[in-house]
Structures are given as structure tokens and as C-alpha cells.
Amino acid sequence: MNDIAQRLQNAAGLELWLATVLAIAVLTLLANQAVRVLLKHAARWAQRTATHWDEALLNAASKPLRLLVWLVSLGWMARVLNTHWPEPELLASALQWRDIGIILCVAWFLWHFAGEVTETSIRRGTQSGRDFDVTTAMALSKLVRLVVFVVTAITVAHTLGFQIGGLLALGGVGGIAVGLAARDLLANFFGGLTIYLDRPFSVGDWIRSPDKSLEGTVEYISWRHTRIRAFNKNPIYVPNAVFTTIVVENPSRMSHRRLKETLGLRYSDFAQVEAVVADIKAMLLAHEGIDTSQTLIVNFTAFGTSSLDILVYGFTKTTVWVEFHAIKQDVLLRMGRIVAAHGAEIAFPTQTLHVATPAPTEPPQDGPPTAPRALFEDPGQTPAPPVKPP
Incomplete structure (x- = not known):
């Protein structure tokens, strides 16, 4: 230099x-x-x-x-x-x-x-498509x-x-x-820190709370509040301190969706119940949308008020809401066809009314009818003669 x-x-x-x-x-x-x-x-x-x-x-x-x-x-x-x-x-x-x-x-x-x-x-x-x-x-x-x-x-x-x-x-x-x-502000700050560390939910998750009327999709998590988009598209701003005191359910992280239905047959179809139960269970075991590794129950469970109740319980492989309902519809239609194939019918609420028969009455006596007595007449006296006019 x-x-x-x-x-x-x-x-x-x-x-x-x-x-x-x-x-x-x-x-x-x-x-x-x-x-x-x-x-x-x-x-x-x-x-x-x-x-x-x-x-x-x-x-x-x-x-x-x-x-x-x-x-x-x-x-x-x-x-x-x-x-x-x-x-x-x-x-x-x-x-x-x-x-x-x-x-x-x-x-x-x-x-x-x-x-x-x-x-x-x-x-x-x-871009990689992995869970980030x-x-x-x-x-x-x-x-x-x-x-x-x-x-x-x-x-x-x-x-x-x-x-x-x-x-x-x-x-x-x-x-x-x-x-x-600023106690509330610090409570919200530490509530946000708890969310970041414990990660009970993330942006994009669908959450709900049984303690409060809170349900929707998480859009944004800040240090003070969490913005949730309800299913009616309204934003819900929840202070982070609330999540430290309530129970939060995260359905987005479910592994399966549950299928639980009760099928009722008529009492007149009692003889077909066992065969219907066996065919429905075989149908579910062969269904491509049902996870057979999970709990699968098809049993006659109760004599209902107007039907013979069959419990159908299982889990679908998908967790997507729309796909789940498509599988549920297909299962219900197949169950209906199985019931019809056995000549049975699905019961609907009915009542049986029993009418009691009235007791018989005594028949009337023979002879002409008697005239009624006067209201003020003494039964022990004879009637007085009529008085002629002057």
C-alpha cells in the first residue's frame, strides 16, 4: 500500500x-x-x-x-x-x-x-412432497x-x-x-411457545375442542394468538393461553376413520338373521376400502323395540372425508342387497295395538213396557179419580 x-x-x-x-x-x-x-x-x-x-x-x-x-x-x-x-x-x-x-x-x-x-x-x-x-x-x-x-x-x-x-x-x-x-400477554407468549415445542397441531391441521365450541383449520400461529378458519369460512382468533387449559383434538392426525352402523331387521325375519350376519362380515372382509387388520365386528346385538339390531363396526383405510363417505355408501348399499337376497326386509318403527273385547250386556225382559210412575206419586196409594169441570 x-x-x-x-x-x-x-x-x-x-x-x-x-x-x-x-x-x-x-x-x-x-x-x-x-x-x-x-x-x-x-x-x-x-x-x-x-x-x-x-x-x-x-x-x-x-x-x-x-x-x-x-x-x-x-x-x-x-x-x-x-x-x-x-x-x-x-x-x-x-x-x-x-x-x-x-x-x-x-x-x-x-x-x-x-x-x-x-x-x-x-x-x-x-416441492419434495414429504411431510414437512x-x-x-x-x-x-x-x-x-x-x-x-x-x-x-x-x-x-x-x-x-x-x-x-x-x-x-x-x-x-x-x-x-x-x-x-402484562400477565395475559406473557401467558399468550408462553402458550405459543408451548405450541411450538409440543406441536399438538400445525398449520393446515383440522382441530376441535370438546371443552369449547371450537373447530376448524389452523391457518396461522403467532406468539400471541392462533387463527383458525371455521368450516363456515369465518376466522376464529384464539389466544394461545387458551390451549394450555383445554383439551384439543386433532382429527387430521387420525390413522383411520370409523364405520359404525346399526342394521335393524323385522321380527318376522328372525330365521334369516344368522345368514345375514355371516354374509355382511364376509363382504366387509373382502371390501377393498376396509382395513381388516383393525377391529371388525358384525354381530346380532339386541332385540330392539321394533327391530332385530345388528351392529356393523369397522375402520376404513382412508382418512379423507369425501373418500370415507363414498366407501360408507358402498357398504350400506351392499348390506341392503344382502338383506334383500335373503328375503328379509329392513325394519322401520312399528307399533301393535291390542283392543280389548267389551263384556256382554243382559237381554231385555218380554212383555209390554210399563208406563213410568208419576214423579210425586206415593206407590202405596191408589190414584184419585179425575175431577169433572163445572
Whole structure:
């Protein structure tokens, strides 16, 4: 560098300090251009590799590395200028801001590296078609960025001359005050952290809670709330603290769907019950949509109020709602055909009414009917003769 400065001084007639500053600037431009070319070639090489870490590393380091070259060169320029204008305070201030710039460059690199790794992992996991947990990837990215932010803030404060011990003590007292004032907010935060760590559900899962009228598809999980899209397409915003106190059912992770039906035959078809049960069980064992490795029950179970009840219990291989109903329809139709093939019929609610026969009445006596007595006539006296008019 001294040789370049001497040549600039001899060629342009400049002073040594100015020639040195210009030499540093020229070398910085050349170094910056060299870094740019190297990063471009490295990016082309990284695209041909199977791993995604190298792509994320190069994309995240491109801009911070080029800025870091300028920050280092500015520190050298400040030292050269200090030899011409000896100002210790000015040099110390310039070097301090250079250090802060380097810290911010490193934080910039780590921040973007976490984002690049997360985006690349999600994209490759989605394209490969394998089961990829997007929720966990996003949670780890947010956690890494939070750590980078906190460490950067503390390091910058220490570089500026602040007492970190006092800040940490103040932060502890302030944390207690904030915790008491924002108890619900912290409860939601730790509830979200529990969801990220335990992973009872992920984005895209269908969940429901028997404790609350809550059912739908998970769309988004933040540190404060979870957004669920109900089946009527209305969004439901649930604070994360709620999930630490309720039971959550995740039907999206079911292994099978259950088929449970009761088939009722008429009481007049009692003789055909055993044959119907055997044929239905054989049909289910041969059905391509029924998982025969799971529990399979076909039995006559009860004398119902108006039917002979046969329990049909099994599990389908598919968990897709539409496909399950198609299999269920096919099974019900085959059961109906089996019942008809045996000459039986499916019962429907009936009642039998028994009418009691009335008791016979006594026949009337023979002879002319007797005239009724007068209402006020004494039965022991003879009737008085009629009185003739005058």
C-alpha cells in the first residue's frame, strides 16, 4: 500500500496522507469487485449441490460482506487521517462507529441467514412432497432472530460505553413490572411457545375442542394468538393461553376413520338373521376400502323395540372425508342387497295395538213396557179419580 501511495504521490503530486487515502479507496473498490465476482461464481456452484445451506449462506452474506469491506477500509482511512490531523477523540469516535457497523453487519448476516434457511427449507420440503413441519421451521426462525436482536442490542450498548450490568439489573426489575402488568400477554407468549415445542397441531391441521365450541383449520400461529378458519369460512382468533387449559383434538392426525352402523331387521325375519350376519362380515372382509387388520365386528346385538339390531363396526383405510363417505355408501348399499337376497326386509318403527273385547250386556225382559210412575206419586196409594169441570 505504501508503494501505491508513493506512486500516486509522484504521479499526481499529492501529499503522502492524501495519496494513502486514495490508495486505500482504490484497493477497497478492487476488493469489493473481487468479492462480488467470487460470490456470483460461488452462487452458481451452490445451485448444483443437493444441500440448501450453501445457497442460504451466500445469499445472506452477499450484501453484509461487501459493506464490511468498506467499513474496514474506512477504519484504515481514519488512522491515516489521524496521522495528518492528530485528534485522538475523533479517531476513537470513528473506530467506535466502525465497530458498531461491523456488529450490525454480522447481525444483518445472521438475520438474513435464518430467513434464507427457513424459506429454502420450506420450499424444498413442499416441492419434495414429504411431510414437512412448517410451524416448527417458522418458530425456530423467529427464535433465532429474537436472540440475534437481543445479543446485537447488548453488544452495541457495550460498544457505546453503557454499563451492561446496570442494564441487566434494570431489565430484571423492569421485567418483573412488565410481567405483572402484562400477565395475559406473557401467558399468550408462553402458550405459543408451548405450541411450538409440543406441536399438538400445525398449520393446515383440522382441530376441535370438546371443552369449547371450537373447530376448524389452523391457518396461522403467532406468539400471541392462533387463527383458525371455521368450516363456515369465518376466522376464529384464539389466544394461545387458551390451549394450555383445554383439551384439543386433532382429527387430521387420525390413522383411520370409523364405520359404525346399526342394521335393524323385522321380527318376522328372525330365521334369516344368522345368514345375514355371516354374509355382511364376509363382504366387509373382502371390501377393498376396509382395513381388516383393525377391529371388525358384525354381530346380532339386541332385540330392539321394533327391530332385530345388528351392529356393523369397522375402520376404513382412508382418512379423507369425501373418500370415507363414498366407501360408507358402498357398504350400506351392499348390506341392503344382502338383506334383500335373503328375503328379509329392513325394519322401520312399528307399533301393535291390542283392543280389548267389551263384556256382554243382559237381554231385555218380554212383555209390554210399563208406563213410568208419576214423579210425586206415593206407590202405596191408589190414584184419585179425575175431577169433572163445572
